[in-house]
Amino acid sequence: SPPSASVVPAPRPCISFLAVSRMSDAAVLAARFEAKATAQQRKDFDAGLRSMAARASKLAYPGWRGGAEVTVDSQLFALLDNKSVCLLVVGISGGSYPDRLAYQLLGELAEAVLNKCGHELIAEAKAGQFASPLAEVMRDLIRSSNEPAKIDRVLEVHQKVDSLKFVMQDNVRKILETHASLESLEQSSSSMTAAANRFLKQSANLKQQLQLRNLKVKVITACCISAVVAYMSLPLISSLT
Numbered sequence: 001s002p003p004s005a006s007v008v009p010a011p012r013p014c015i016s017f018l019a020v021s022r023m024s025d026a027a028v029l030a031a032r033f034e035a036k037a038t039a040q041q042r043k044d045f046d047a048g049l050r051s052m053a054a055r056a057s058k059l060a061y062p063g064w065r066g067g068a069e070v071t072v073d074s075q076l077f078a079l080l081d082n083k084s085v086c087l088l089v090v091g092i093s094g095g096s097y098p099d100r101l102a103y104q105l106l107g108e109l110a111e112a113v114l115n116k117c118g119h120e121l122i123a124e125a126k127a128g129q130f131a132s133p134l135a136e137v138m139r140d141l142i143r144s145s146n147e148p149a150k151i152d153r154v155l156e157v158h159q160k161v162d163s164l165k166f167v168m169q170d171n172v173r174k175i176l177e178t179h180a181s182l183e184s185l186e187q188s189s190s191s192m193t194a195a196a197n198r199f200l201k202q203s204a205n206l207k208q209q210l211q212l213r214n215l216k217v218k219v220i221t222a223c224c225i226s227a228v229v230a231y232m233s234l235p236l237i238s239s240l241t
Helices: 039-058 099-116 118-124 135-145 148-240
Strands: 014-022 028-033 065-071 074-080 086-093
Touching (some): 014 135, 039 074, 086 099, 099 118, 099 135
Antiparallel strands (some): 014 028, 014 086, 065 074, 074 086
């Protein structure tokens, strides 16, 4: 028997890049790439980081979030901290990654930056100064987020959420369609009622017109009969006189 075709598993998205950039001058205070990231991926994510920093500077408010596609199979997510001092960025490669989980990771990174460095040091630090203090935190975040079992669970949950959203949207659509049908039926019923009322009114008017015409016919007929009787009675009246 011919050998069965092997099933190639779908690629898993993975965290390939983390960075901390200062908003005031776009200085990159710390950055870390996943070990398997290629030179081209590093170049693409660096360019994406600069673009995201420029975009965030125009909308700099605490908690700002943004996302962008870097290449066909990679994307960036960014988050401003609660004082709009630091821009936290995560780069995903290998496919789509749930945005809520990406922002959750960035929230953890923002908390670590604040706890280890503080806002005062962030304001004074030179480019790359936080690479060492944050190295372990960033490495652990990348490693834990890229565990195959965790990614599979995340994607499974995400797919279930998407399926639930689809079902809910479909139910809402059906409800709206039913509501629209009921409104249409109500409008049709109202139109039929109005038409029936017009018909009854017209019928009543027509009945009155017919009754009036019949009365006129009877009057005219009575007059004609009276005239004929009178005419036929003239000879008799003349003979009597």
